[in-house]
Amino acid sequence: ETGVTQSPTHLIKTRGQQVTLRCSSQSGHNTVSWYQQALGQGPQFIFQYYREEENGRGNFPPRFSGLQFPNYSSELNVNALELDDSALYLCASSELASPTGELFFGEGSRLTVL
Amino acid sequence: LAKTTQPISMDSYEGQEVNITCSHNNIATNDYITWYQQFPSQGPRFIIQGYKTKVTNEVASLFIPADRKSSTLSLPRVSLSDTAVYYCLVGDKAAGNKLTFGGGTRVLVKP
Numbered sequence: 540e541t542g543v544t545q546s547p548t549h550l551i552k553t554r555g556q557q558v559t560l561r562c563s564s565q566s567g568h569n570t571v572s573w574y575q576q577a578l579g580q581g582p583q584f585i586f587q588y589y590r591e592e593e594n595g596r597g598n599f600p601p602r603f604s605g606l607q608f609p610n611y612s613s614e615l616n617v618n619a620l621e622l623d624d625s626a627l628y629l630c631a632s633s634e635l636a637s638p639t640g641e642l643f644f645g646e647g648s649r650l651t652v653l
Numbered sequence: 654l655a656k657t658t659q660p661i662s663m664d665s666y667e668g669q670e671v672n673i674t675c676s677h678n679n680i681a682t683n684d685y686i687t688w689y690q691q692f693p694s695q696g697p698r699f700i701i702q703g704y705k706t707k708v709t710n711e712v713a714s715l716f717i718p719a720d721r722k723s724s725t726l727s728l729p730r731v732s733l734s735d736t737a738v739y740y741c742l743v744g745d746k747a748a749g750n751k752l753t754f755g756g757g758t759r760v761l762v763k764p
């Protein structure tokens with residue numbers, strides 16, 4: 540148990556729709572990162588939020604956006620869903636000042652786009 | 654960010670030691686080497702991190718030669734529950750939590 544919770548655990552959407560995924564970070568962590576993991580591949584970094592500001596972004600288009608709230612929880616929004624967006628979306632919390640940069644992952648939200 | 658190369662898969666048997674080597678030829682001076690473990694339908698879990706020589710914790714050891722162009726994760730006396738995907742990541746600590754994972758090594762422990 541990492542203390543990071545994500546919702547929903549599974550969802551199905553159709554092409555063109557929009558989706559919002561939610562994450563509650565571990566107590567005391569001020570940083571949230573989002574990752575996309577396609578089947579059989581490693582997690583790909585989408586973006587990171589620190590104190591409600593985006594603090595780094597991977598190679599994902601602008602239709603992937605996020606928010607971090609004052610309590611450090613976070614949302615990932617994906618607009619205009621495409622079939623290739625089908626994946627496990629992982630949220631990870633961390634402490635920016637951590638000596639190791641260790642990420643604490645949730646169990647993910649599995650998105651299927653039809 | 655330094656690119657890493659690791660074997661796609663490895664098989665082992667219960668009680669054996671498993672060694673997974675990761676190549677990172679263009680590792681930078683400020684880069685650390687970090688390993689994560691991922692079970693099916695779960696997020697990755699931090700195992701160990703090191704900069705040089707040897708690091709050991711309660712679950713694994715990490716061996717890093719002087720040139721730091723590779724590293725080896727050693728899992729002593731594996732059990733069936735060690736069956737998982739193991740990822741090697743290289744980057745500086747400032748970027749430590751923005752790293753993208755490679756393909757990982759799928760370790761299958763057999764009875």
